[in-house]
Structures are given as structure tokens and as C-alpha cells.
Amino acid sequence: MSLIHLPSDVRPEEVLACLQEHGYAIIDRLVSPDHMDGIAGELAPFMDRTPFGPDGILGRRTKRTGGLVARSQGVRDLVMHPTILETSRRFLAHATTIQLHCTQVVAVHPGARAQTLHQDEVAWDMYPWPQDYHVQCNTLWAMTEYTEAMGATRVVPGSHRLGRSLELEIADSLPAEMEKGSVLVYDGKVYHGGGENRSDQVRSAINLTYAVGWVRQEENQFLSCPLEVARTLPEDLLRLMGYQCGxxxxxxxxxxxxxxxxxxxxxxxxxxxxxxxxxxxxxxxxxxxxxxxxxx
Structure with missing residues (x-):
């Protein structure tokens, strides 16, 4: 069994339907590999200086580099990608506004252990969100090839309907294998986790998350992006970053x-x-x- 893949010309309403039914969708080659290589070049100095995580949750062989809006034009293009942005707006349409919640590169290095399967929506102080209220729409863009051996993110299909406090094992999940430039879109309720990297290559993904506009953002966009940079950005991106009323x-x-x-x-x-x-x-x-x- 493998996860569902959609073509690059898929319509947002089709992505939305897959997200609602299965809790995730993989869109193949939504941007070109060259686009991802350009982002890698922009972010290389920052990624090189990023330390490994301090514990098993963040990953002792995993680097997480944030502040991407300020650091990469290529990432700004991904944030505003019309297919993803429209899918997120539709998925979170019960809120007055949506906002950018998090930007980070997750680089899983050789030897990294598999991450515990979890729901991202627990970030809000473990608040018990109602099953019918979706607070976020998440994306992981494949910055490199994304294979099971390299530690591809693992997903439990349909787990967005299972509620909180489940004890799921790695064997319950499937690897989100995809080509560079593809993107995994998933519900904040879906159980997932980084895979074990058994290869000799670094598996990198760009995590861009959107949330309803009235919650606190995981990454403080106002401090992560200096005012002198913010003043140069287009208005629609600024409002998505939080320069709006939620x-x-x-x-x-x-x-x-x-x-x-x-x-x-x-x-x-x-x-x-x-x-x-x-x-x-x-x-x-x-x-x-x-x-x-x-x-x-």
C-alpha cells in the first residue's frame, strides 16, 4: 500500500477533498527541482550554522532552520503558491482569516531515528480541539529526494478522525515518498512523524504551515523578519504573516x-x-x- 499522489495541475478543490477524506495529499512536482535547488543555495549559510536538536523530540540528528521569509525569495514564492494557498483558505474557511504559522527547513541527517508519531495541533498547549474544528493546514515541500531510506515523513492515513491520546506505532504509518519539488499537505490532526534515516544522504523538507488567524503563531513572524525586510515585501504576504487583524x-x-x-x-x-x-x-x-x- 502506498499513499495517494495527485498531479501538479490538480485543482485546489480536489486537494481539499483528499485532505478531508484521508487527512493528507501528496502533489507531485508542484514546483521544479531547480526551484528547490535555488532555495537550498539561498539558505545554505543559515542551515550550515543551525545546530542539531537537543532531544529526541526535535531530533539529535535533525536541524531545524527558521526565519525563512526573511532569508529566501524562493520560500516566499512557496508560501504564496496559489494551489496551496487556496487549498489552505478553503480548508480553514470557518475562520475570518488565515495566517502563516511556521516556516522552517527540517534536515534529517544520516543516523537520525524515527520520530514519535504525533499531531501538530498539540502545539497549542495540548488544547483538546473539537474533532470538527481544523486549526491548521500543514505542508512539507521536498527540498531533496524523499525516500523511505532517507527518512521520509511517515503518515497514518485517516488518523485525523481518531482523536487524541492514541498509541500508534511506526508500523501503522506509511512513508510519504516523493520527488524533489513535490509537497505533502496534511491536516494538523493527522498522526505523522519523521522517518529513520538509514541512508548516507540528508533528507530536507521545507515546512510551511498555515493556521486560523486568531491563534498564536508557532514562529513569531514579526521578530523572525526584521522591519527593514518586511517593508520591502508585498502586502498580501505581509498580511499572511500577521500584519492584519485575525x-x-x-x-x-x-x-x-x-x-x-x-x-x-x-x-x-x-x-x-x-x-x-x-x-x-x-x-x-x-x-x-x-x-x-x-x-x-
Missing amino acids: AFALGYVNGFEDPMTVLGRAEPGRILGAELMRNADQTDDRRSFLREAELG
Whole structure:
């Protein structure tokens, strides 16, 4: 048995359907291997200086290099890839906004042991998210070839429906083998983990994660990307990084002003508020809140 692979010209709604049904999808060659090699060149100085993890969770033979928006134009292109971005927006459409949650290169070196199978959504202080509420949409882009012997990420298909506190073994999972430039998309509820690297090669992936806009980000995008770099970035990327309100009254600056004011991209004194909800797909609760706000 092998995991499901989709072609590079797949439509976001098809990726979404696979994600909802199986908890994951692999899209083959969504970008070219040359694109990934370009990113590797941009990030090599930072990856070389990254230490190995201090424990079995982060991996004693694994390096995790973050701050990728500031460090790589090629990664910015991946963050904004239309297929992935639209899939994430649809998957997390129950929230007013989505945001970039994490950027990192995960480099699993020879001799690395298999990681414990886990759910990424436990990052929020082990909060017991309801089974029908999805808080994140994750991606792992193959920066190198991605084989089982090299420690390809292992996935338990359908485990997004199994709940929390399961004792799953490596034998319950399958390797997400894929070519360089391919991407594994998976639900934050799905059980997965890095594989054992039995080869003599480094297995590298670019982990880009999107989350609903009202939770705290795993990687602090504001501190990871210096203001002098942020001021040069396009507005749609900045808003995805968090220069926006995650929902009504979450993330404004000063007195309900647009966070983009800090970068000189919005008019000072312009008040944000209920318009955030009006611009979103409104639930009954949101409509009720707006009516009450307008009446009183």
C-alpha cells in the first residue's frame, strides 16, 4: 500500500477533498527541482550554522532552520503558491482569516531515528480541539529526494478522525515518498512523524504551515523578519504573516488601527472593526454580534 499522489495541475478543490477524506495529499512536482535547488543555495549559510536538536523530540540528528521569509525569495514564492494557498483558505474557511504559522527547513541527517508519531495541533498547549474544528493546514515541500531510506515523513492515513491520546506505532504509518519539488499537505490532526534515516544522504523538507488567524503563531513572524525586510515585501504576504487583524479586536495597533500602519502601508487613524466580519463569510453568531454592535 502506498499513499495517494495527485498531479501538479490538480485543482485546489480536489486537494481539499483528499485532505478531508484521508487527512493528507501528496502533489507531485508542484514546483521544479531547480526551484528547490535555488532555495537550498539561498539558505545554505543559515542551515550550515543551525545546530542539531537537543532531544529526541526535535531530533539529535535533525536541524531545524527558521526565519525563512526573511532569508529566501524562493520560500516566499512557496508560501504564496496559489494551489496551496487556496487549498489552505478553503480548508480553514470557518475562520475570518488565515495566517502563516511556521516556516522552517527540517534536515534529517544520516543516523537520525524515527520520530514519535504525533499531531501538530498539540502545539497549542495540548488544547483538546473539537474533532470538527481544523486549526491548521500543514505542508512539507521536498527540498531533496524523499525516500523511505532517507527518512521520509511517515503518515497514518485517516488518523485525523481518531482523536487524541492514541498509541500508534511506526508500523501503522506509511512513508510519504516523493520527488524533489513535490509537497505533502496534511491536516494538523493527522498522526505523522519523521522517518529513520538509514541512508548516507540528508533528507530536507521545507515546512510551511498555515493556521486560523486568531491563534498564536508557532514562529513569531514579526521578530523572525526584521522591519527593514518586511517593508520591502508585498502586502498580501505581509498580511499572511500577521500584519492584519485575525478577527474582530485581535491584532490591531493603537486604537483599532490596521497593523499595516506600522509599515506605512495603511492610513493612520483609520479604524478597523466590524468590517472584518462583514468581509468574511458570516455565521449566525457573527451576524448576531454585528446587529447588537450596531444597535448599541
